[in-house]
Amino acid sequence: MFTNIVGEYMTNNDKKFLKVLNQDENDIKSISKEMNISYLITKILLNRGIKNKKDIEKFLNPTYDDFHDPFLLNDMKLASKRIMEAIELDEKIWIYGDYDVDGVTSTSLLVNFFFQIGIKVQFYIPNRHSEGYGLNKSAIDYIKMQKGNLIITVDCGITSISEADYANEIGIDMIITDHHTPSESLPKAIAVINPSRHDSTYPFKKLAGVGVAFKLVQAVSFEFEIEVDYLSLLPIVAIGTVADIVDLIDENRLIVKKGLDLIKETSNLGIKSLIEVTGL
Incomplete structure (x- = not known):
């Protein structure tokens, strides 16, 4: 041809x-x-x-049926099980994000999702200038002081081996969700969810960080036997996916196409405000 x-x-x-x-x-x-x-x-x-x-x-x-099964990602079952346990025990869950658009939308996605299902979580986004990218021990200490029990990272953590070890030492469990390239060894966390893992067999490797966080949302929704609220959540995922300049194919194409359509009718106040100030 x-x-x-x-x-x-x-x-x-x-x-x-x-x-x-x-x-x-x-x-x-x-x-x-x-x-x-x-x-x-x-x-x-x-x-x-x-x-x-x-x-x-x-x-x-594309249709929502074209999404891949989130449990095809390594450690996803371990992650969803630990989150369910934290909810049952009324433990304090912290979302640890990043300061770029992918990291902020990832954080927003999980905070909004847990709020929807009646779970209050805290979040931490490091200061770009004083803390830099990724996990740091001072931030983990702060979360410990706030009696945090479980940290879920978004768009970071895949190379934070010493930080994960430190969290283990002081009694904080960690679930890592990321899309960046891992080093030879993975952090010692409860779960490490990343389609770029060397041993990953997930059908699509090019999700943005917010896309990986969204797969966690799908998995936890399955555990709760509830439908994913695409109307309020997918526009957030679409914004982060576009901003991270990933290939718009496979699940990324589905996220962006559906998410942009839903932006027009979203109830998300932050997105509504963005639309208003940009004149869109």
């Missing part, structure tokens, strides 16, 4: 060469007609390697 062609263009008076893909016109026209989509959209999809009818339909019109 594809043939490589070489074109040339000019920039700063220097001749450059650009390799592009060209498809058979009959293939484009046939798929365009069969799928009832424009010639241009068809060509773009083919250029992106989305070739057959099933893949095109899934890309253009």
Whole structure:
């Protein structure tokens, strides 16, 4: 179907060469007609390697059923079990985030979700200038002083081996959710949820941090036997996913497409305020 062609263009008076893909016109026209989509959209999809009818339909019109099972992520069952235990024992749960958009939306997502199911949690976002990125022992000490029992990290923690050891030493359990590349060893936590783990068999590796946090929401919702409130939560996940500049394919495509649609009717006051001040 594809043939490589070489074109040339000019920039700063220097001749450059650009390799592009060209498809058979009959293939484009046939798929365009069969799928009832424009010639241009068809060509773009083919250029992106989305070739057959099933893949095109899934890309253009994803459904919530296209989400992968959250329990396919390593340690997800351990994480949901520990969270349920913390809730039953009325332990203090802390969400430990990051100061960028992915980290803040991840934190917001979990705080909002737990609030919806009647669980009050605390959150900690380190100061960009005085603390820097990721877990630090002073913050863990502070959470201990506040009688915290369980820390759930979002968008950080995958390389915080010494910090996880310290939390263990002072009696705080930790669940790590992250999407960054791990080192050779994983932190010693109750659960380490990351599709980028070297031993991960999860079908999609490119979730943003907020996407990984959302998989935890799905898993805990399953344990509680409740439906995920997509209307209020998915717009938050979509904002963080877009801001983290991850590939908009597979679950990321589903998150962003559905999330942007729901932003128009969300009840989330923060998002409503953002829409108002930006004139959207």
